[in-house]
Amino acid sequence: xxxxxxxxxxxxxxxxxxxxxxxxxxxxxxxxxxxxxxxxxxxxxxxxxxxxxxxxxxxxxxxxxxxxxxxxxxxxxxxxxxxxxxxxxxxxxxxxxxxxxxxxxxxxxxxx
Amino acid sequence: xxxxxxxxxxxxxxxxxxxxxxxxxxxxxxxxxxxxxxxxxxxxxxxxxxxxxxxxxxxxxxxxxxxxxxxxxxxxxxxxxxxxxxxxxxxxxxxxxxxxxxxxxxxxxxxx
Numbered sequence: 001x002x003x004x005x006x007x008x009x010x011x012x013x014x015x016x017x018x019x020x021x022x023x024x025x026x027x028x029x030x031x032x033x034x035x036x037x038x039x040x041x042x043x044x045x046x047x048x049x050x051x052x053x054x055x056x057x058x059x060x061x062x063x064x065x066x067x068x069x070x071x072x073x074x075x076x077x078x079x080x081x082x083x084x085x086x087x088x089x090x091x092x093x094x095x096x097x098x099x100x101x102x103x104x105x106x107x108x109x110x111x112x
Numbered sequence: 113x114x115x116x117x118x119x120x121x122x123x124x125x126x127x128x129x130x131x132x133x134x135x136x137x138x139x140x141x142x143x144x145x146x147x148x149x150x151x152x153x154x155x156x157x158x159x160x161x162x163x164x165x166x167x168x169x170x171x172x173x174x175x176x177x178x179x180x181x182x183x184x185x186x187x188x189x190x191x192x193x194x195x196x197x198x199x200x201x202x203x204x205x206x207x208x209x210x211x212x213x214x215x216x217x218x219x220x221x222x223x224x
Contacts, residue, residue: 001171006154009152034212034213036212036213042217043202043215043216043217043218044155044202044213044215045215046211046212046213046214049211049212089154089155095208096206096210096211096212097143097206097207097208097209097210097211098143098162098206098208099145099157099160099168099170100145100157100212100213101157101171102147102154102155102156103154104152104153104154105152105154
């Protein structure tokens with residue numbers, strides 16, 4: 001089955017800096033790659049996703065890039081703010097809506 | 113707004129008890145999932161269902177079973193609870209039309 005690895009497990013940045021979280025996946029049939037943000041004590045929420053026919057997608061300060069050949073994808077957060085502090089999970093699936101395999105998570109801390 | 117409701121926020125059960133975790137979604141989603149979340153391990157898939165009365169094993173089904181008698185309800189059953197099943201349990205739903213999951217708020221289960 002699919003295996004998703006996520007790095008780093010913790011990331012500390014200064015407010016205003018950029019943060020990058022990287023994931024690799026093993027199944028070349030995976031075509032859908034969402035990212036979830038989980039604030040302390042809350043449920044994971046979808047923040048951005050990308051499909052395999054797209055190399056990059058951007059939404060304000062958040063962007064995701066995908067390299068299908070290398071089987072890795074990354075989350076980029078620019079101009080980080082304290083409210084970006086959370087645990088972020090990447091995931092992969094053969095198809096949007098189907099079962100997701102998640103990475104281990106990255107705890108992002110943004111220091112004011 | 114899709115709502116996924118898990119019946120209990122916190123549960124404490126004794127070893128050997130049969131435990132039922134309930135999940136209900138109100139947006140007519142076909143797909144429903146049960147994950148457990150443990151620190152450093154991310155979210156691991158226990159069981160999922162793409163239709164009423166249909167169920168498929170995920171990555172860690174041992175010690176669990178599920179029931180989906182109605183489209184909106186997906187129940188997770190711990191046949192004989194053990195201390196290694198102490199965890200946060202997250203239910204999610206999605207539609208095959210695409211998009212990511214909507215998660216419930218989670219049930220933190222402690223088995224003593």
